[in-house]
Amino acid sequence: MIRQPNVEFWYEFASTYSYLAAMRVEKAAAEAGVVLLWRPFLLGPVFKAQGLETSPFARYPAKGRYMWRDMEREAARLGLPFYRPKTFPQNGLTAARVALLGIEPGWTPAFTKAVYTAEFGECRDIADPAVLTDILTALGLAAEAILAEAQTDANKTRLRRMGDEVQSRGIFGAPTFFTEDGEMFWGNDRLEQALDWAVAQARRSDWPV
Amino acid sequence: MIRQPNVEFWYEFASTYSYLAAMRVEKAAAEAGVVLLWRPFLLGPVFKAQGLETSPFARYPAKGRYMWRDMEREAARLGLPFYRPKTFPQNGLTAARVALLGIEPGWTPAFTKAVYTAEFGECRDIADPAVLTDILTALGLAAEAILAEAQTDANKTRLRRMGDEVQSRGIFGAPTFFTEDGEMFWGNDRLEQALDWAVAQARRSDWPV
Numbered sequence: 001m002i003r004q005p006n007v008e009f010w011y012e013f014a015s016t017y018s019y020l021a022a023m024r025v026e027k028a029a030a031e032a033g034v035v036l037l038w039r040p041f042l043l044g045p046v047f048k049a050q051g052l053e054t055s056p057f058a059r060y061p062a063k064g065r066y067m068w069r070d071m072e073r074e075a076a077r078l079g080l081p082f083y084r085p086k087t088f089p090q091n092g093l094t095a096a097r098v099a100l101l102g103i104e105p106g107w108t109p110a111f112t113k114a115v116y117t118a119e120f121g122e123c124r125d126i127a128d129p130a131v132l133t134d135i136l137t138a139l140g141l142a143a144e145a146i147l148a149e150a151q152t153d154a155n156k157t158r159l160r161r162m163g164d165e166v167q168s169r170g171i172f173g174a175p176t177f178f179t180e181d182g183e184m185f186w187g188n189d190r191l192e193q194a195l196d197w198a199v200a201q202a203r204r205s206d207w208p209v
Numbered sequence: 210m211i212r213q214p215n216v217e218f219w220y221e222f223a224s225t226y227s228y229l230a231a232m233r234v235e236k237a238a239a240e241a242g243v244v245l246l247w248r249p250f251l252l253g254p255v256f257k258a259q260g261l262e263t264s265p266f267a268r269y270p271a272k273g274r275y276m277w278r279d280m281e282r283e284a285a286r287l288g289l290p291f292y293r294p295k296t297f298p299q300n301g302l303t304a305a306r307v308a309l310l311g312i313e314p315g316w317t318p319a320f321t322k323a324v325y326t327a328e329f330g331e332c333r334d335i336a337d338p339a340v341l342t343d344i345l346t347a348l349g350l351a352a353e354a355i356l357a358e359a360q361t362d363a364n365k366t367r368l369r370r371m372g373d374e375v376q377s378r379g380i381f382g383a384p385t386f387f388t389e390d391g392e393m394f395w396g397n398d399r400l401e402q403a404l405d406w407a408v409a410q411a412r413r414s415d416w417p418v
Contacts, residue, residue, distance in 0.1 A: 050269050060259050062381035066395055073402065172271035186275055189398045193282065 002207060005180055005198040006035040010166070011112070012043040012174040013092025013099075013126055014055070016071050019116040021175040021188040023080055026109060032195040038108045040099035041162050042092070043174055049167060055089045056173075074188075081121035090119060091127035097150040097159055098132060110139055211416060214389055214407040215244040219375070220321070221252040221383040222301025222308075222335060223264070225280050228325040230384040230397040232289055235318060241404040247317045249308035250371050251301070252383055258376060264298045265382075283397075290330035299328060300336040306359040306368055307341060319348055 009025055011018035029036045047055065057064035068084055075082035095115050102108035114135045118124040124131050129147060136143035149155060170184065177185040177194035181201055185194035201207065218234055220227035238245045256264065266273035277293055284291035304324050311317035323344045327333040333340050338356060345352035358364060379393065386394040386403035390410055394403035410416065 050271065060381065062259065062379050065379060066381065066393060069393070070395070070399075073406075077402070170271050170274060172269065172275065184275060184278070186279070187398075189396075190279075193286070 002202055004033055004035050005202040005207075006037055007194055007198050008037045008039050008178040010039040010041055010171060010174060010176040010178070012041060013095045013112075013115055013119070014089035015043060015174040016057075016067065016120065017188045018175040019082075019120045020071075020074055020078060020080065021191055022112050022116050024078060025191060028191055028195060032199055034195050034198050036109075038099070038103060038112065039162070040096040040108070040112065041166050041171075041174070042096055042159070043089075045163050046166060046172060050172065058088070075120075081117075083120060083123045085119060085123060085125075087125070090125065093127070094129065094132060094147075094150060095126050097155055098136070098146060100155060100158055100162075101146055101149055107139060107141060111135065111141075114139065211411055213242055213244050214411040214416075215246055216403055216407050217246045217248050217387040219248040219250055219380060219383060219385040219387070221250060222304045222321075222324055222328070223298035224252060224383040225266075225276065225329065226397045227384040228291075228329045229280075229283055229287060229289065230400055231321050231325050233287060234400060237400055237404060241408055243404050243407050245318075247308070247312060247321065248371070249305040249317070249321065250375050250380075250383070251305055251368070252298075254372050255375060255381060259381065267297070284329075290326075292329060292332045294328060294332060294334075296334070299334065302336070303338065303341060303356075303359060304335050306364055307345070307355060309364060309367055309371075310355055310358055316348060316350060320344065320350075323348065 007029065009021070011022055025036060043055070047053070052059055055064075057067050071082055071084075092115075099108050099112055099115075102111050115126050115132070118131055118135060119126045126132070132147065133143040136146055169178070173186055175186075175188060175191075177190065179185075179194060179198045179201060183194075183197055185191075185197070216238065218230070220231055234245060252264070256262070261268055264273075266276050280291055280293075301324075308317050308321055308324075311320050324335050324341070327340055327344060328335045335341070341356065342352040345355055378387070382395055384395075384397060384400075386399065388394075388403060388407045388410060392403075392406050394400070394406070
């Protein structure tokens, strides 16, 4: 049996289309035989480096209005709840710091989906530590200890280093997918192409098993 | 038999993703039983109204670099040739003025596809009147007379009025699709959803036959 290819899934907790991707990426990857690597990151510094002080959806109102309508339709098509948060974009800094901690023990996917559901399915504020505590507790995790570890200098540095990687790899939005050969795919609309690319790559004769 | 629903297809000649849409929209619409209304327009004034002096792909280089790679992949997936034009965005003003003239006599779809093929399949400059003359002549049309009519005040005004409609309808990019109930769908990636929406609309009991 050949080694399964992997796809990196880079997402930002404030991002509406990252929500759609996060809720369906596991099933799609499993069906394609692709291993998923979850990569929470912050879009704010990416936008700032481009000269944007906020989300493009806030900077360009016509595009923003369309996005909310498109999200309603796409969420309905995918069978997902969707409510427009009272504030947008939400501050996903603490959630991203927490999500980093779950990558090795394996609870990042469940935590990520729960955060998105709170944000876009239940209109809760994901910057509120009480919301994150609820989510971690419901997952059977030691919420207090995890939130404390999330705010350590070591973990803050880890998220900043991911930010450096984001810049050097040319990421400009979320969600973004990478295959092992460095191909970048942007947007929930490109999930299938990213998985197809990874599968095709693994079928080539030079694939390292 | 119920009246077929229609979908408006708004496109800009300089737009790369409009090219992908233009080359596949007729087959997709015919299979869905949807009547297509072709709407050439100019994105420049739309970008200016948003405070952008050029295409977002030029304003945001990381996004631009990604777009060229994504276009290569998507064109290959759709079986279309694709070459990056020497200049981008190209000036599609004259082509848009010409395309308006073919809506009633019915040659706008063929003209539009020929312009996009020249631009993205053959690396030709669509702002060059000689290129447009070649295209019109190859379609068996009176190129000289059409180019003269395209530059009349009446036709220039017609294109400007379409620009007013573009602004009032909230169009912010291309391609953009509208169903009869005013739903807007942006991007080549939303062609299928626009057609599905139009078909669903025509199946409702209140559809005016």
